[in-house]
Amino acid sequence: MKKSIFTLLLAAGIFTVSCGDRKTNSENEIQLEEREGPVVEGKDMIPADDSDSAQNKAEIVSAKQVVNKYFSALDRGDFTEAYEQMSRSSDRGTSSEFAEENAGIETITVSFTQDATVNTNTNGTEIELPLRYTVKTKNENTETYSGSAIVLKASGEDSDYQILKMNVTREDS
Template sequence: MKNSILTLAFATTLIFTSCVDRKTSDNGEVEIKSQSEQVTPEDMYQTSGKEDAENPEDLTEINSAKKVINDYFDALSRGETAEAYEEMSQTSDRGTSSEFAEKHSNIETVTLSFTEDPKVTSGAEGTDVKMPLRYTIKTKQGNTETYNGSVMVVKKNKEDADYKIQGMTMTREDS
């Protein structure tokens, strides 16, 4: 895969260089300026432009955590509170499944957006991802409630462990 990307980049550079640096003299002859530019493997990876770009392992963890959060809010939007309940860690403050269902029974739709860069922390017990986000709930009565804060998603260091939502620190915005 890397070799094909490097080959493609080299071919693109050659074509671009030959087309851009071509000049025609007064007598109609084409002059090509040679331009030496070395492409390194680091140049091949697209980054966000930040100096401290996430490492690939962290990006994998972040994407896994985002999936759990998206699944949770998607289940709430569909009225599948049992499914959303299962996305929560057993050690979270989710309560019983009936309490959870009653608390979230008024939700019609949820709109979610991730707001800032998440923070990944790996330790002896597992991996934690603190995911800043903002979401808006439309209730069955047509009201909207917007919350801003972060969700802590955790995964234990076990072979078959999945990420689960440990807790949410959210503040309701004034509307």
């Protein structure tokens, strides 16, 4: 009985509040009021009127996916897939050199450390992604590197991001 009364009172309260401030025009259509004051944007919100910012965020997400795909392939030992994430104009060398250079990786983890930098020009979009990664080698050594990945997408509809350069230095252990 108490639950029923409580539910009824709750419903009546909601009905009263939702209808009490409602403004309608002569045809009984609800009129919405504009809010006064600034809208506070959350950390992950994209401003509706800043298309450059929204476009940059979308580009950063795409670039991070390529870098994650690269490190995930290295972690799995799929050197061909990791090699394909590197741009032809990078210093990746041949696929066999790349595989030999990375053969000692047992596991690898990566994290993005700061905000990315986006530079767009007539040649395409270049994004610098600050990162830090840790490699556990097959010899049970642990090596940590920090720096950034430079990811490039040439101008053109069919272009995809590829890693142009890894500017990293080994941290002291």
